[in-house]
Amino acid sequence: MIRRRELAAKPELEVAGLHPLLARVYRGRGIASADELELDLSRLIPPAKLTNADRAAVLLADAIEQRQSILIVGDYDADGATSTALALSALRDFGAADASYLVPNRFEYGYGLSREIVDLALKGKRPDLIVTVDNGISSIDGVAACRDAGVRTLITDHHLAGSELPDADVIVNPNQPGCDFPSKNLAGVGVIFYIMLALRAELRARGWFESRQEPNLGRLTDLVALGTVADVVPLDQNNRILVATGLQRIRTGQARPGILALLEVASRSRGSVVASDLGFAVGPRINAAGRLDDISVGIECLLQPDQVGARRLAAELHQKNQDRRLIEQDMQEQALQLLQRLPLEEEGVPVAMTLYRGDWHQGVIGILASRIKDRLHRPTIAFANGDAGEIKGSARSIQGIHIRDILDAVATRHPGMIRKFGGHAMAAGLTISADAYEDFDRAFVEEVGRHAEDVHLQALVESDGELSAGEFDLGLAEALRYAGPWGQHFSEPVFDGTFRIVHQRLVGEKHLKLVLSPLGSDQLLDAIAFNIDLDEWPSESVESVELAYRLDVNEFRGRKTVQLMVEHIKAL
Missing domain, CATH: 3.10.310.30 (Diaminopimelate Epimerase; Chain A, domain 1)
Structure with missing residues (x-):
């Protein structure tokens, strides 16, 4: 079912010089002024507004100055992997003498800082400080075990808190009671990035960088972008700033070798990467390691200092993702049965x-x-x-x-x-x-x-309306592609309309390739619908269709053309 968005009149966007279609799309996402589209890092909500970020900075700065052992306890998904890699990279750049990580194997230990994980940590080199990333807000027993062992704990998380909080030395979580941070949508990687910004300020105030180079934390935004998109958190303006900054680093080749290698094995162009490439190509390959085996393969790929090592681990992650797909396909068939x-x-x-x-x-x-x-x-x-x-x-x-x-x-x-x-x-x-x-x-x-009384239990495709003949334009398609970043609660533009089928054929195993013409026009447009129902398509008896689609750019042998990416298709 297609439902068109209701648009409030916001003439400020047109006055700001935006293309009328872009203004319409932004209005449909609640944008009221051009200021909300400014995605410069200078507009990021300051770390001082994140409750306890300053206390976390003091705890970490003391540990660095005293050359203490810091153990990062992460999670086994892409947000956890990027959070772990970011924490380690930043701490080492700051001069931490002993920083390492431990991520629970989901099949042996389950999720989070449990008593079992604390016992495992204590069997190795006993840490002075345990820092959780993307977990810990529900780790009551694990934090108690740390306190019993004399190990300090810093909980950094973004998940919703329960009725009881762990008795940690410091908790940083925008969703904990009493935190009035304006953006509740930070991913785990966003939370630890904020803490590292606060830590840099604390070390700067202590004169720590008088004898060593101060690191540029902007180089970590490729990790922040990846973890934020992969964890499917809402892209409010603050998260869009983080993602846009990270994407720009990737496009200009300044990203870490691991991310570039993962884009390469996924056959995605670094120079034209958008948020969906991180969500549908890079994130799943990292997640596959945690789903099937050990997320540390993904973390190590993100930590690789050179392209040779990164490509080797990216190839391993690619194979794990292929294996995951086969397992998933079998499970889907069983579920449908x-x-x-x-x-x-x-x-x-x-x-x-x-x-x-x-x-x-x-x-x-x-x-x-x-x-x-x-x-x-x-x-x-x-x-x-x-x-x-x-x-x-x-x-x-x-x-x-x-x-x-x-x-x-x-x-x-x-x-x-x-x-x-x-x-x-x-x-x-x-x-x-x-x-x-x-x-x-x-x-x-x-x-x-x-x-569920007031919830739509029928799948809805929200549309930004119909396109005119002149809007099936390559330049406009490229402008829409980079006008985001698009993602959760700031969805990529989708349009709808009726079309005459000029040609249709099956490509791959279950993808429908179409040549369409808008009703009442002789204009020809390429379109593709992925994972179609083979019992219904291709159908020579269907002459026209209702579509919901994204306006996209197809590049083949150096030639770019407009292509419709079909989200919904219904025979008329």
Whole structure:
């Protein structure tokens, strides 16, 4: 279903000299003035506004001055990997004598700073200070174990806090109670970047750089851009500043070798990279390491100082991503078989969905939940076997259903049913007893039902309207491509219209290549629809279609042409 955005009149944007189409697109995303489109680093919200960033800076500066051992405890996704790489890079540039990292293997230890991870850290070289990145706000027991062992803790996180906070030396999290930081949407990598800005200011005030070169923290923004986009956090103006700055470094070849190598193996041009390239090409290759094996391969790729080492690790990550795709494809087929056994035709699709198979891969259930969520447009949780009679679930949600709050409500109504959970509005993870699955399924569906009354349970494609014949223009397509950065809550422009099919054919296994003409025009346009339903397309009986599409640029053998990237297709 296509729904056109409602646009408030904002003549300031047209007065500012924007192309009328760009002004229309920005109005549809709530932009009220041209100032909101300024993405210079000077407009970044100051670190002083992030609660406890100054205290974190003092803690880290003391550790650096006293040559103490600092251990970064990260997470096993792309946000966690970029956060870990950023923290280590900055600390080493600042002159930390002993900085290392540890990331829990998801299959052995699970998520976050647990007691088991603290025990593992203490078995090696005992750290003086443990710094969490992209995790820790729910690590009550792990922080207590650190305190018992005399190890100081700095928690840096962005996930929503529970009813109890860990008893850490310092907590920096824009979403913790009492923090009035204007942007609540920082990714984990954004939080640690802010702390490093505050640390530089603290070291500068101490005269630390009188005898050593002061590092340029702008060079870390390629990591910030990657982690922010890959974690699918909302792109408010502050995050757009961070992402735009990082993208500019990548386009000019100033990015770290690991990111350039990952773009290379993904066949993406460094000079024309946009946010979606980070989200759909680079991020998944890093995530594949954490899903299938050990995220440290991704972290080491990001830390590589030269292109030779980076290319070797990028090739390894590329292969892991290929393996992940094969596993995911099998799991999707199995999930669809499970759905076919449900009486969805008679009873209708429930307001929420859970799926469970004991032999599913723990590292891939999040992607599976996302695919089923997209197919049914329902909050979905996929479960796989864990250890000792437990099953682990990965949840994905739709707009209007805050999945972590749903899990919190289930846990409150049914004490003991969920052993642990965490996450944010659109994604979460949880652990339950295998014996509790059916009871949880009922409780989850009931809880979503309580919140779904005003939520669209039919997939909607929001459109920025129809394009005129003169707007199918290469220059305008390129302007739209770089007018973002586009992403969560600042979506890439989508348009709609009706077209006559001039030609259609299948390319690859399930992609539909089209030549179209807008109704009432003899203009010819190339279009492609990915992953189409092979039972419906290609169809020689269909002469015209309703489309929702993105206006994009196709480059082949050095020649650029306009191409429509189809988001929705319906036969007329």
